Amino acid sequence: MLVAAALCPCPPLLVPEIAAGAAPELASARAACAEAVGALAASRPDRLVVVGPGRSGVLETYPAGTRGSFRGFGVELEVRLGEGPEAGGGRTLPYGLAVGAWLLARVDRCASPVEGVAVGQETPGARCRAAGRELRESSDRVAMLVLGDGSACRTLKAPGYLDARAEPFDADVARALAAADTGALGALDEELARTLRVSGRGPWQVLAGAAEGASLGGALLYEGAPYGVGYLVASWS
Template sequence: MLVAAAVCPCPPLLVPEVAAGAAPELDAARTACADALSVLAASRPDRLVVVGPTGPDEAGPYPGGVQGSLKGFGVDTGVRLGEPGAEPYARPLPAALTVAAWLLERARWAAAPVEGLGVDQRLAPERCAETGRELAARAPRVALLVMGDGSACRTLKAPGYLDERAAAFDTAAARALGTADTAALMALDVSLAYELKVAGRAPWQVLAGAAEGAEPGGQLLYEDAPYGVGYFVAAWS
């Protein structure tokens, strides 16, 4: 059963070494992520599952101990998702799970065993919800760390350029995340999310499925779009 969840953005810029001189711009987001992780630890989970958006080739499970790297972003920094596993794992962590692993290392996570799940960003809402229900049934007390960004079309300099629909989409998503409104999360439009380059839609709908029957309360800890991309941090418990 789901006992707690943290929702965090997944840009590599969260890592100060990647952001370099721009690192202070996301200090508030990092602090909010740390606060959300503290909610997870306080829930005393038996298992923590990190859920993040990927392409189809990177989707699937990642056991504890898998390594990730930030070399692709110009920083020779490696991270590991939880404690080392019993056997080497062929696939490295995808970018979103690598950022999550960095957040967990920064928080010195030791509250429960960790595993990861890469979710194809095009996965249908029904399959996302089903995946969430399966995750929630993995242990008596399951916590989720859900990585994902909002629209990437909030400004002219945003990665997806300016789309006037982006602000309204992000407002609705932030409200749903901040109030643990699973129905609103499931109602997020797949096609619109794709057009707005929303990386978080599928992971958020996995969270909605996992929360079925749990009725958690939600709190929005951070909401901003410093680079034209919607970043949200929320805690559910």
Template sequence: MLVAAAVCPCPPVLVPEVAAGAAPELDAARAACSDAIGVLAAARPDLLVVIGPAEQNGRGPHPQGTAGSFRGFGVDVDVRLGPVPPEAEAVSEVGAEGRRELPSSLAVAGWLLERAQWSAAPVEGLGVGEPDEAERCIQVGGGLGSRADRVALLVMGDASACRTLKAPGYLDERAAGFDAAVGRALGEADIEALKALDAGLAHELKAAGRAPWQVLAGAAEGAALRGELLYEDAPYGVGYMVAAWS
């Protein structure tokens, strides 16, 4: 049963070493993420499932202890998705043969969990594809609640990337309205509104969080959780939101 969820953005610039001189610009976002993860810990889950957007080679399950890094962004920072379980010590090296590295979104989640010194429950990761249809995402989410008696979710994903002229997707006048609707849905734990998000529009607006949010909606069915929007801004023309459900 789903007992809590945290929604966080997943730009690598959340990691100060990646952001470099611009790191202070996201201090408020980092603080909100910490607060949201605190809500997860307070729920005393038996299992934490981390969900984030991923390219083809990063989709699917990622076991606890899976390694990731931000070396592709020019910094010597390695992370793991929770501590390496004893049975996995033999293949614990970064990039060990037969073990995939974390997709970027789950690497950011791993960094957030390390920063929060997460020890409340075992951790699993799930990379989901941006093209996945809403029905598929909802179905996947529906199966997560049965993974343990008390399940918590850490849901990674950004809103539109078209809020300003300098945004990655340039300015799209539809972006502000889309992000406002997502913010309301996350703040109110409105699972029907999340289920109804238009996948085509989300794709056009480069909103990578759409699929993970709809997985959350499927998992939250019948859980009667309440939501709170802890942070909402678009400092680089990309919508970043943090929410906590409990």
């Protein structure tokens, strides 16, 4: 059963070593993520699943101990998913799960078994929701750290340029996260999300499946678009 969830954006710029001089611009988002992940750890799950954007159109799992690296962003910084011996069969975490591992490493109360699930952008919503339902049945107390960004088309200088549909899309997601509305998340327009370069669509829909019938309450902790990309932080419990 799903008992809690933390929803965070996953730009590598959340990591201060990568952001360098721009680190203060995401200070509020970083603090909100720390609050959400802290609440997640306090829920005392017996299984913690980190869900984030993947590299392909399929769902991929990563065991505890899988390493991630931020070398591709110009920083000699490595992370590991949870505790325990190195694992992963030589695979490394995709960037979203690496950000999730970094967030978890900053919380000293999280001793639950951890695993990762990466969701490719082309993964259908129905498959995402089904995966969420499977995950919630895997243990008595499941918690999820869900990583993903909103639209990358909020301003002229955004990665996807300006699209008038971007801000309303992100506003709808923000309302759904604040209300823990699984129906609204499950019904997100997949084609529009792809056009707006929304990396969180798949992970959010995995959460939608996992949280069906769980009667969780939601709180929106942060909403902004400092680089023309929608960043949202929420806590469900």
